[in-house]
Amino acid sequence: MSDRCPPPDPSRCPPPDPSRCPLCGQANRCAIEAGQPAADCWCMAVSVAPATLARIPADQIDRVCLCPACAAAAAGTGAGTGTAPADRAAPHPPI
Numbered sequence: 078m079s080d081r082c083p084p085p086d087p088s089r090c091p092p093p094d095p096s097r098c099p100l101c102g103q104a105n106r107c108a109i110e111a112g113q114p115a116a117d118c119w120c121m122a123v124s125v126a127p128a129t130l131a132r133i134p135a136d137q138i139d140r141v142c143l144c145p146a147c148a149a150a151a152a153g154t155g156a157g158t159g160t161a162p163a164d165r166a167a168p169h170p171p172i
Contacts, residue, residue, distance in 0.1 A: 098144035
């Protein structure tokens, strides 16, 4: 759970901002959030390490997207390169 939503009452938490990365707070550049087709999103061309996906706060899973920098950081790739090793990466699901 994120630092913004401590137990015992997560219902008092503000809703996540779907235009911001849940890990760093920077703009996530999500095409879907911007009203563009999912196929146009940068995330469709990259893989995200399972350990990075595990860092997304539970209350934000399937509600927000990572930014390119956070998505690439754990995989050791440049943002948007899609060169993460297959044994350390998983496809990043769209919101």
